[in-house]
Structures are given as structure tokens and as C-alpha cells.
Amino acid sequence: MSGDVKAGYMRPLDLRHGRVELTHGSGGRAMVQLIRELFARHLDNAHLAQGNDGAVLPPAGGRLVTATDAHVVSPLFFPGGDIGRLAVNGTVNDVAVMGATPLYLTAAFILEEGFPLADLDRIAASMAEAARAAGVAVVAGDTKVVERGKGDGVFIATTGVGVLPDGLRLSGDAARPGDALLLSGPIGEHGMAILSQREGLGFDSPVASDTAALNGLTAAMLASAAELRLMRDPTRGGLAATLNEIAQASGVGILIDEAAIPVRPEVAAGCELLGLDPLNLACEGRLIAVCAAADAPRLLAAMRAHPLGAQAAVIGRVVEDARRFVQMRTRLGGVRMVDWLAGEALPRIC
Amino acid sequence: MSGDVKAGYMRPLDLRHGRVELTHGSGGRAMVQLIRELFARHLDNAHLAQGNDGAVLPPAGGRLVTATDAHVVSPLFFPGGDIGRLAVNGTVNDVAVMGATPLYLTAAFILEEGFPLADLDRIAASMAEAARAAGVAVVAGDTKVVERGKGDGVFIATTGVGVLPDGLRLSGDAARPGDALLLSGPIGEHGMAILSQREGLGFDSPVASDTAALNGLTAAMLASAAELRLMRDPTRGGLAATLNEIAQASGVGILIDEAAIPVRPEVAAGCELLGLDPLNLACEGRLIAVCAAADAPRLLAAMRAHPLGAQAAVIGRVVEDARRFVQMRTRLGGVRMVDWLAGEALPRIC
Numbered sequence: 001m002s003g004d005v006k007a008g009y010m011r012p013l014d015l016r017h018g019r020v021e022l023t024h025g026s027g028g029r030a031m032v033q034l035i036r037e038l039f040a041r042h043l044d045n046a047h048l049a050q051g052n053d054g055a056v057l058p059p060a061g062g063r064l065v066t067a068t069d070a071h072v073v074s075p076l077f078f079p080g081g082d083i084g085r086l087a088v089n090g091t092v093n094d095v096a097v098m099g100a101t102p103l104y105l106t107a108a109f110i111l112e113e114g115f116p117l118a119d120l121d122r123i124a125a126s127m128a129e130a131a132r133a134a135g136v137a138v139v140a141g142d143t144k145v146v147e148r149g150k151g152d153g154v155f156i157a158t159t160g161v162g163v164l165p166d167g168l169r170l171s172g173d174a175a176r177p178g179d180a181l182l183l184s185g186p187i188g189e190h191g192m193a194i195l196s197q198r199e200g201l202g203f204d205s206p207v208a209s210d211t212a213a214l215n216g217l218t219a220a221m222l223a224s225a226a227e228l229r230l231m232r233d234p235t236r237g238g239l240a241a242t243l244n245e246i247a248q249a250s251g252v253g254i255l256i257d258e259a260a261i262p263v264r265p266e267v268a269a270g271c272e273l274l275g276l277d278p279l280n281l282a283c284e285g286r287l288i289a290v291c292a293a294a295d296a297p298r299l300l301a302a303m304r305a306h307p308l309g310a311q312a313a314v315i316g317r318v319v320e321d322a323r324r325f326v327q328m329r330t331r332l333g334g335v336r337m338v339d340w341l342a343g344e345a346l347p348r349i350c
Numbered sequence: 351m352s353g354d355v356k357a358g359y360m361r362p363l364d365l366r367h368g369r370v371e372l373t374h375g376s377g378g379r380a381m382v383q384l385i386r387e388l389f390a391r392h393l394d395n396a397h398l399a400q401g402n403d404g405a406v407l408p409p410a411g412g413r414l415v416t417a418t419d420a421h422v423v424s425p426l427f428f429p430g431g432d433i434g435r436l437a438v439n440g441t442v443n444d445v446a447v448m449g450a451t452p453l454y455l456t457a458a459f460i461l462e463e464g465f466p467l468a469d470l471d472r473i474a475a476s477m478a479e480a481a482r483a484a485g486v487a488v489v490a491g492d493t494k495v496v497e498r499g500k501g502d503g504v505f506i507a508t509t510g511v512g513v514l515p516d517g518l519r520l521s522g523d524a525a526r527p528g529d530a531l532l533l534s535g536p537i538g539e540h541g542m543a544i545l546s547q548r549e550g551l552g553f554d555s556p557v558a559s560d561t562a563a564l565n566g567l568t569a570a571m572l573a574s575a576a577e578l579r580l581m582r583d584p585t586r587g588g589l590a591a592t593l594n595e596i597a598q599a600s601g602v603g604i605l606i607d608e609a610a611i612p613v614r615p616e617v618a619a620g621c622e623l624l625g626l627d628p629l630n631l632a633c634e635g636r637l638i639a640v641c642a643a644a645d646a647p648r649l650l651a652a653m654r655a656h657p658l659g660a661q662a663a664v665i666g667r668v669v670e671d672a673r674r675f676v677q678m679r680t681r682l683g684g685v686r687m688v689d690w691l692a693g694e695a696l697p698r699i700c
Contacts (some may be wrong), residue, residue, distance in 0.1 A: 022697040025586075025697060025698075026586060026587065026691065026696055026697060026699075027586025027587025027588075027591050028591055028690040028691045029690045031586075031587075032595075050521065051522055051523070051599055052448060052520075052521055052522050053417055053444040053582065053583070054416055054417030054444050054445050054447075054448045054510070055415065055417070056415055056450075056514060057414040057415070058413055059411070059412055059414070060409070060410065060414060061409070062409055063406055063408055064406075064407040064408075064409070064410060064414075065404045065405065065406055065407070066404055066407065066454065066456055066490055066509075066511060067404030068456035068457065068490050068491065068507070068509060069458060070458035070459065070460050070492050070493075070505075070507060071494075072375075072460055072494045072496050074500075093403075094403040094404050095404050097403055097404075098402060098403060098404045098406065100404070106416055106417070106418035106509050108418045108419060108420035108458075108507040108509075109420065110420050110460070110507075139416060140416055140417050141418065142418050142419045142420050143420075144420045144421075144422045144505075144698070145697060146422050146502060146505075146697070146698060147697065147698075149499065150424075150501070150502040151500070151501060151502070152496060152500040152501070155460055155494075155496075155505070157418070157420060157458040157460075157492075157507030157509075159456050159490075159507075159509035160404070161414070162404075164406060170402075171400065171402055172402050173401070233403070235377065236375075236376060236381075237376065237377025237378050237381075241377050241378055245382075249401055282377070340379045341377075341378045346376055347372040347375060347376060347495065347496070347497065348375075348497075349376075
């Protein structure tokens with residue numbers, strides 16, 4: 001065997017013109033090289049650098065919270081973000097809305113043969129930036145490659161681990177009649193950013209995804225000492241799906257006020273054009289919170305004091321309703337049902 | 351809106367003839383139904399039943415270990431297992447070989463539109479059975495659906511969380527010259543099971559995958575009080591890749607003895623037919639261990655006393671070698687290099 005095939009002597013990856021090959025997923029030297037020269041270069045941290053099958057992490061010192069998400073968004077790059085940023089923020093948010101402090105992420109990549117390494121490099125860089133911004137470390141990863149036509153560029157499954165403050169209990173079934181419902185900012189921006197890219201809508205100023213890590217905002221909300229029942233991030237299915245989930249789980253009704261729900265004009269315009277309801281569009285950097293009514297002003301103030309909650313609003317309240325309906329008082333003064341989006345799918349929004 | 355589209359009144363999933371649809375991944379009622387009637391039915395446990403974005407878990411009381419793996423094996427069903435069983439065992443093993451006790455798994459599914467629900471049901475049942483056998487709970491999950499032709503049936507990314515006993519430190523860089531190298535059983539069965547399915551080899555008795563959860567075996571090994579340096583499961587890339595990784599990480603050479611390495615005759619015959627080396631074939635239920643030479647007999651006895659280690663053997667030793675070569679004394683008495691598999695990929699073996 002000649003020295004030039006030993007790991008140290010391989011030609012470096014061509015990050016400009018190279019492409020993902022099946023050997024990059026086969027457990028051999030090419031995979032080690034991809035991990036070292038691409039993923040580890042961006043995502044480097046002491047845990048990942050252990051180079052073992054798993055990462056050893058210090059004791060978390062409390063109850064753990066874990067959440068997982070596969071990300072299959074199409075297109076991979078969109079105004080305001082990309083699949084890498086989304087994969088980090090989405091899982092950070094799932095942990096954060098449980099009331100936990102996200103600490104660690106793992107990332108498993110499913111790459112399609114032929115995918116440009118330059119794009120993968122951009123995605124890894126974006127994940128690293130998002131992880132730094134959120135204060136989490138990507139501590140373990142995995143890379144698989146599927147043949148051309150058996151995937152779609154890149155899918156990323158991220159899992160988050162966080163630690164929950166003692167005594168805190170937030171849960172989707174904790175909403176009670178009388179509680180206030182708060183929303184942290186305008187809805188539908190992520191969904192519209194994706195759809196407008198897909199449909200090739202030529203907005204003058206394209207709608208950017210709201211993708212953001214919410215753990216700073218949730219920490220500020222917890223610090224407000226408001227009596228929080230639950231928090232949720234309205235992603236797939238939008239606000240409508242999230243509110244229906246809460247109504248189902250808590251055995252309550254929810255009444256929201258259309259005039260109170262912030263929607264950016266570009267999103268509203270795009271929805272009119274596409275025949276969509278902003279209530280069904282995914283957010284990736286917003287949350288809703290349910291709290292005791294008396295604590296709503298205090299919670300709202302805490303949210304507004306945070307950059308990601310500057311446009312927070314009380315948008316409705318929890319009501320008694322054995323049918324578990326979500327309803328909305330419209331701008332015209334009527335009341336209409338807010339249902340889950342039924343047939344029409346908005347696939348691969350995240 | 352009429353009551354019959356409310357969650358409680360939907361027609362049940364047709365688990366015999368139904369297929370995955372894009373709406374099953376869109377965050378609406380169809381997704382809730384798929385999760386409830388298929389995944390939760392099999393994987394039910396108190397954590398998963400919380401029904402929140404993430405699962406709340408009790409304090410682990412020690413250092414954590416986490417590991418993640420995307421599974422893209424093709425075919426999805428093979429002698430001895432399927433992608434579901436593999437996804438559970440693979441991640442349990444990555445946590446177990448770190449010396450940790452695996453406690454929790456998360457599972458993220460990427461489904462292709464049109465995939466038969468009956469197959470998905472079988473896979474979920476198989477995951478549940480494997481999780482029960484390994485003593486772990488699947489505590490959180492996610493389901494995404496991609497359009498026909500943008501995936502390949504089902505991919506599953508699993509992440510494991512475990513807890514590490516105080517004071518234990520196993521790491522790939524811990525092997526020292528003089529240490530003994532042990533293998534828990536015959537190699538190459540998983541790889542051969544997949545390849546023979548793919549190639550349509552008509553073995554009289556087909557080789558079954560060795561997929562198994564190794565946490566019982568690793569616990570027995572740790573209990574033996576042998577001075578363990580590291581454990582590893584030789585999956586993708588086989589024993590050859592794993593040994594080269596250890597040699598690289600530890601800055602040592604490794605010398606193995608061909609005659610000592612158990613290989614089932616069917617695997618050896620298949621390798622001859624396909625022109626493959628069993629050292630490059632994936633195992634999914636075997637591990638190697640490096641320990642202080644003096645402790646090898648004690649460790650070997652502990653391994654052999656466990657059903658998954660009945661054929662365990664000392665297969666070689668760690669040697670001083672600045673070139674970090676892995677070499678093998680052959681049955682004929684010569685010594686040859688054991689390299690990573692270079693060009694030829696064995697894609698989608700796990």
C-alpha cells in the first residue's frame with residue numbers, strides 16, 4: 001500500500017466544484033475527509049472533537065428535555081435562511097418552548113449523490129452560525145449518502161437536548177378557560193418566503209423567513225415570573241394548527257381576535273394572491289404563549305422588551321367549549337371557525 | 351364546518367392498503383392521525399404520550415452521552431431485520447459502546463409519498479419491539495413527507511441519550527501499545543445480508559443480519575472490572591475501518607490474527623462470490639474492545655458469558671507504530687495491510 005492514500009495525504013476536498021459521492025457515506029476514508037474538511041471545520045467544538053461514536057456531555061443537573069425534527073424544506077436556500085439555519089433554530093425552539101434551556105444538538109445528514117459540496121459547505125457554515133447565535137453546540141453528527149434520484153439534495157434531522165428549571169411545568173394540556181393568549185410577532189413569514197420562492201412570485205421586496213432561535217425570548221418570558229401555562233412555536237400548519245392542538249389537548253375552546261394578530265402587508269398580499277390564509281402559514285421564529293389572564297400585561301412587557309418579541313400582542317383568550325373549537329372574531333365583527341388546513345398540503349415547508 | 355372532519359370523527363387509517371400522502375407531513379389533522387394511529391400505537395410510552403414539541407425526562411444523574419444516526423438502508427426489509435430495528439439498535443449501540451446506559455431515543459422519519467402504510471406499520475412495530483428488547487423508550491418523534499421520487503420509501507434518523515457511570519472514560523484515542531483487542535462475535539453478517547438481498551444471491555440458508563442491541567453485553571463487560579480502553583461497533587466500513595480509526599486516533603499500530611477472527615462459512619462463501627473482504631463488511635450487533643493485556647482473560651470470560659458474546663475472541667493487539675498501520679497475520683503466515691475500503695462504495699448498508 002502506498003502512502004499517498006493514507007488520510008493525511010489525500011487531496012483536499014474541492015469545495016468549489018466537488019460533489020457528494022456515494023463513497024462519502026460509506027464509512028471509509030472519504031467520509032472521514034468530508035467530516036473533517038467540511039462539517040468539523042464549521043461546527044467544531046470540544047464535544048464534537050472527541051471523535052467517538054457519541055459525545056460525552058457534563059451532567060445536566062436537572063430534568064432533561066429532548067426534541068427531534070427532520071428538515072426537508074424545498075428550496076434549500078430561501079430569503080432569510082436555508083435548511084441549515086432552519087434545522088438548528090427549529091430544534092432549539094422545540095426545546096425552548098418547553099421552558100428548557102437548549103444545550104446540545106445532534107445533526108444527521110442524508111445527502112444525495114451529486115449534491116454540490118459548495119452548497120453543503122454553505123449549509124454547514126449557516127448551521128454553525130445559527131448554533132453560535134443560539135448558544136448551543138452541535139455535539140454529534142452522522143452523514144449518509146443516497147443515490148442520485150433517491151433523495152433531494154440534503155435532508156437534515158436535528159435533535160436537541162436541554163435542561164428544564166426545577167418546578168417548571170409547561171404542557172399543551174395546561175390551558176384553562178380565562179387564560180390569555182399571546183403571540184410574539186407577525187405570522188406567516190416563513191411559509192410565504194418558501195411559497196413565493198417556489199411560485200416565482202416577483203415581490204418587490206421578497207418576504208424573508210422569520211427563522212430565529214427563540215431561547216433568548218423564552219428565557220426572558222420565564223424570568224418575568226408570569227404564570228405561564230404553555231408556549232408553542234406555530235410551525236407546520238401555522239397558528240391554526242397549533243391553536244387546534246392546544247384546544248384538543250387542554251379540552252378548551254380558543255377565541256382569537258383577527259385585528260390583534262400582526263401580519264406584515266407583504267404576507268397579507270401574498271396570501272391574497274395565492275388564496276391562502278396567513279393562519280395556516282408556518283412561522284419559524286414566533287411563539288405563542290398561554291398565561292393566567294392577570295399576568296398577561298407583565299408577560300407582554302417582557303416579550304416586547306426582547307428584540308424577537310417587539311411586536312408581541314395579546315391575540316385572544318381561552319374559553320370554555322366542550323367542542324374544543326378555535327374561533328376568530330373577524331375585522332368585520334363576525335365570528336368564524338379556525339380549522340386545521342384540511343386537504344391541501346403545503347409540503348416541505350420545513 | 352361540519353363535525354365529521356374533526357379529529358375524533360375521521361375515518362381510521364387504512365393500514366392494509368393505504369399509502370403515505372403529502373398531507374401526512376403537513377402539520378394538519380392527517381399528520382396527527384398518522385402519529386396517533388400508527389406511530390404512537392406501537393411506540394407508546396409515558397414520555398411520548400405527553401404530546402408536546404419535546405419530551406420532559408427525569409434528571410439523568412450523571413454525565414450524558416448522545417449519538418445520532420441517519421438510516422437509509424436499502425432494501426428496507428432484509429433477513430434478520432428491517433430499517434426500524436436497525437435504527438433502534440444502531441443508535442443504542444453507539445451510546446452503549448461509549449460505556450453509557452442508553453435510556454431514550456428520538457426518531458425522525460422522512461417518508462416518500464406513496465409508501466405503503468402497511469410497510470410503515472411493520473417498521474414501527476419492529477422499532478417498538480427493538481426498543482423494548484433494549485430497554486429504551488422512544489420519547490419524541492417527527493414525521494416529514496417528500497414527494498414521490500424525492501426520497502426512497504423511508505429514512506429514519508434516531509438519536510440516543512444515555513448516562514455514563516462516574517469515572518468511566520472510554521475513547522477512541524485511548525488504545526496503548528500492548529493492549530489486547532477483543533471481538534464479540536462473527537463479522538460481516540449484516541453487510542452480507544444486505545448485499546445478498548440486493549444481488550439476489552440464492553443462498554440455501556440466507557445470511558441473516560446480526561442486528562442486535564449491545565447494551566446488555568457492554569454492561570456485562572463493564573461489570574467485569576477489566577481495564578477497558580474503548581469499545582466500538584464496526585458498522586459501515588466494517589472491522590477494517592474501525593481498526594484504522596482507532597489506530598489513527600490513538601497513534602498506534604494494530605496487529606490482528608486472521609485465524610482468530612470468527613467468520614461464518616456463509617459469509618466467507620458470499621465474500622468469495624462477490625469478491626469482497628469480510629473485514630470491510632458492516633456488522634450491526636458486534637463490538638470490539640481494547641483492554642489492558644492482563645485483563646483480557648477476564649473480559650473475554652465476561653463477554654462469552656453473554657449470549658451476544660458467546661463467540662467472542664481475542665483477535666489481536668495494539669502495537670507501537672508511528673505509521674499507524676493496521677496489519678493482519680494471515681492464515682498462511684504472512685502479514686498484510688488492512689486498509690479502509692478505498693474506492694468501491696457499499697452504499698446504503700445502514
